[in-house]
Amino acid sequence: MPEPDALAANQNRPAEALGIAALRDQVARLERAGTVPGPRGKLHPITLGAPELDRHLPGGGLSRGALHEVAGAGADREQGAAAAGFAALWLARLQDSGPVLWIVRAGSRAAIDLHAHGLHQQRLDPKRLILVAAKRDDEALWAMEEGLKAKSLGAVLGEIETLDLTASRRLQLAAEAGGVTAFVLRRWRVMERATRDAAQPIAAVTRWRIAALPTTQEIGWRVELTRCRGGKPGSWIMERADGSDEFHIQWERGQPERAAPLSGDLAPLLGGRSLAAGARTG
């Protein structure tokens, strides 16, 4: 298996890595995985500031100018609270390039259940947040496409219930054309539909599942990357203490990367986990 980080590999074994890098480039171009030079030139990937996770992603981060999917697991499939928190972490890293358009599923402005103070605590600056209330999926999808045409936006997020291959491909193409990063936050009203829908293929570059985990920290999630174009799926336990900017990330499932071995940080992490487990049984 080649290293996920072509740049790091370059420094180690130039000759071999160059060939691999060229291949990677070609594959990326073929797949148009958001790495095509857009109107902003070469698009650098978005990093989360959590090396264990960033390094797993092809190119060292999430592709800009591409479509990504975030969905909650369990009760969060409907509530979309953990999923919103995870998406907010990424969006916060994109705000330097422009405001974020967040299309909330709500019949009116008064029915918006997204809490700006809560997003602020996930590092998203509410000053650079524009909210749109969309009653139905078709409205939200339309608003997303319009938003993706506005090159001065940093990112567009839409809360969508049903998304098929065609609609997601439209979003992916719009994101590519404008160089604006798109997120769909899946939120289902009916659980049976959630189970059926979540397995449907869509044209997103990455697909994430976020499940709340018992923790005593500010956040505690199982983060699953179920699909990653040009990369491999993975699963992590992710925690962050109140007021801290450091994530504690533990690789959980899938094949661990050679280039990203579990570091010595593991010990305190495991401590946190056992503490959480204690809370669960207690």
Added chain:
Amino acid sequence: MAADPRALACGIAPGMGVADAQALLPDLLVLPADPAGDLAALHRLAEWATRFSPLVAPDPDDGLMLDITGCAHLWAPGDSGEEKLLADALRRLRSHGFDVTGAIAGTIGGAWAAARFSTGGAIIPAGAVSGALAALPVQALRIDAATADGLQRLGLRKIGDLYPMKRAGLAQRFGNALITRLDQALGCAAETLSPLLPPPEHRIGLGFGEPIAAPEQVRRVSEILVERLARELAEHQRGARALKLSAYRIDGVVSTLAIGTARASAEPRHLFHLIAEKLERIDPGPGIEFMSLAAERTEIVTPLQSGMIDPGLIDLDEAAVSAADLAPLMDRLANRLGPERLARPVPVESHVPERAVKLAAPLEDQKKTQWPKLPPRPTRLLPNPEPIEVMAPVPDDPPITFRWRRILHRVTWAEGPERVAPEWWRPASSDANESQETRDYYRVQDESGSRYWLYRAGLYQAEKQPRWFLHGVFA
């Protein structure tokens, strides 16, 4: 009682009693008067008449006043414009079944008198008002019947008869109203129209020889109107905040559509895009013969130069140059979904969580906004806290189980309380009663790891069962 021409021919006169009229003509059709309906119809007609001039005032019971200053040249160049305009207006009104007369004069009173009391469509040239009115009866002065009767008893039948009279004497005998009306008619006293609609600052109109109805024709005309209006706005360094497109149909109906913009714009492509999206609201009916586009509200715009930071928009430095495309985006979203669907969150200094965020206009300046540091807050806050059933071992403690939306959650971890005091300075009626109670908020975690924000309403009272609510879900 009013009567139509055929009734008049049979000897029925306006003002006649119904019984008398029916005696004269037993099968007379009598309809009850509908003053409100008449007035509404007059207003509709006034709106229709804005095709001739933006300044139209309904003049109840049966008149319309138009200020055609600067409009006549659109019908024909030179002096014949007024004549053409009047003929066109009268012809169109008659084709709709109205029995009308009209006149053009330099004063409101003069036109009123000439339209009602002179024969044929009179146009009184500038400076000839007193001469033209001299031969008209005194009733033409818009005076009440008693005054007119009084004047006639004195032998003053024509307006011209009043010219040599002493004004003081007339005023003493008949009141100042007569003098005012006379002065207004002759242009010695000022009189202004109070138009039905405030006149737009900029307006472009286009008439068609053949009525148009096809959507692509309407679209093309709208495009031309937008281009011309945008050019006019740009010349005045103004941008439109509100536009109104009016389509005057051959059946007298005016179909309109209004659009608003988040920021003043004189960019034809952007404005046309907004209009095009709503264009299906223009109902061409049997055909449109005239269309106009008015900028009802405009603001000064300074063209955004590249590299210049627009301070009013958003405090983004590098993005400010391209941020100009945000306003068009907001307009498109507002245009399709409604402006009330867009918002930017703004912090409010309130301890009551649902009041701690206000939703402001999407492009409001937020430079000075400071988001405070608060204790942990959920990413989802329910617009209305939902009542939950709880089991709490001790009334003052967080619950050990709670049921929300029919699902039972077992609490494995809890943190709190965070006490939120009621805002006593708010009137009790302002919201639900809940906001007038102290709340104790708890962050609780269920077995699955989901975290909820619960609160107990009201202070602990031994004899009362505490009420619990779920207010939010944490990330």
